[in-house]
Amino acid sequence: KQEVTQIPAALSVPEGENLVLNCSFTDSAIYNLQWFRQDPGKGLTSLLLIQSSQREQTSGRLNASLDKSSGRSTLYIAASQPGDSATYLCAVRSAGANNLFFGTGTRLTVIP
């Protein structure tokens, strides 16, 4: 069964810093990997989707990479802002599955 791990569980950085969030998964047979943002008490907002054949995706200040063979993905946030404060979730869709397997998230705090 696919297991997804996110480290660290929490991260605090000063405003303006670049940062990297990490995600690892145990089964490299995946269709895609998706990064989400969750604000407290709210639903999930999709940030980026990387197909298994892709190495990275970019959206504005966000860049997500995928190394399927090693079971790793990173989310890079450039020039962090206080509005980036949220929990970031990584989710993997395994080959042959309809659902996503989620990590427990990294809670990011950007300090003004």
Place this chain on the structure above:
Amino acid sequence: SQTIHQWPATLVQPVGSPLSLECTVEGTSNPNLYWYRQAAGRGLQLLFYSVGIGQISSEVPQNLSASRPQDRQFILSSKKLLLSDSGFYLCAWSDVTENQPQHFGDGTRLSIL
């Protein structure tokens, strides 16, 4: 554009009472639909998914059931709630085409007393 609606946003129910949470999607046809639960300190866990009307797959044995009476309507139910049913319930949809992202609703916070 596509939108997904969940209601209610919050719900407080006594143990043993019934439950009905509703999710509807607009702006797309024949979506895949999902119910997830997020318990405190744990990752999201898939409860049910549906690829069409009346087609429900359950991922974990539990006290809940799901139904899809219409193409874009997904309902999560229980006849008798347990304390362990407390959590944050999220509905999601994805396009039937392979490898499309899942999009989530705003969730329902369910507290069982």
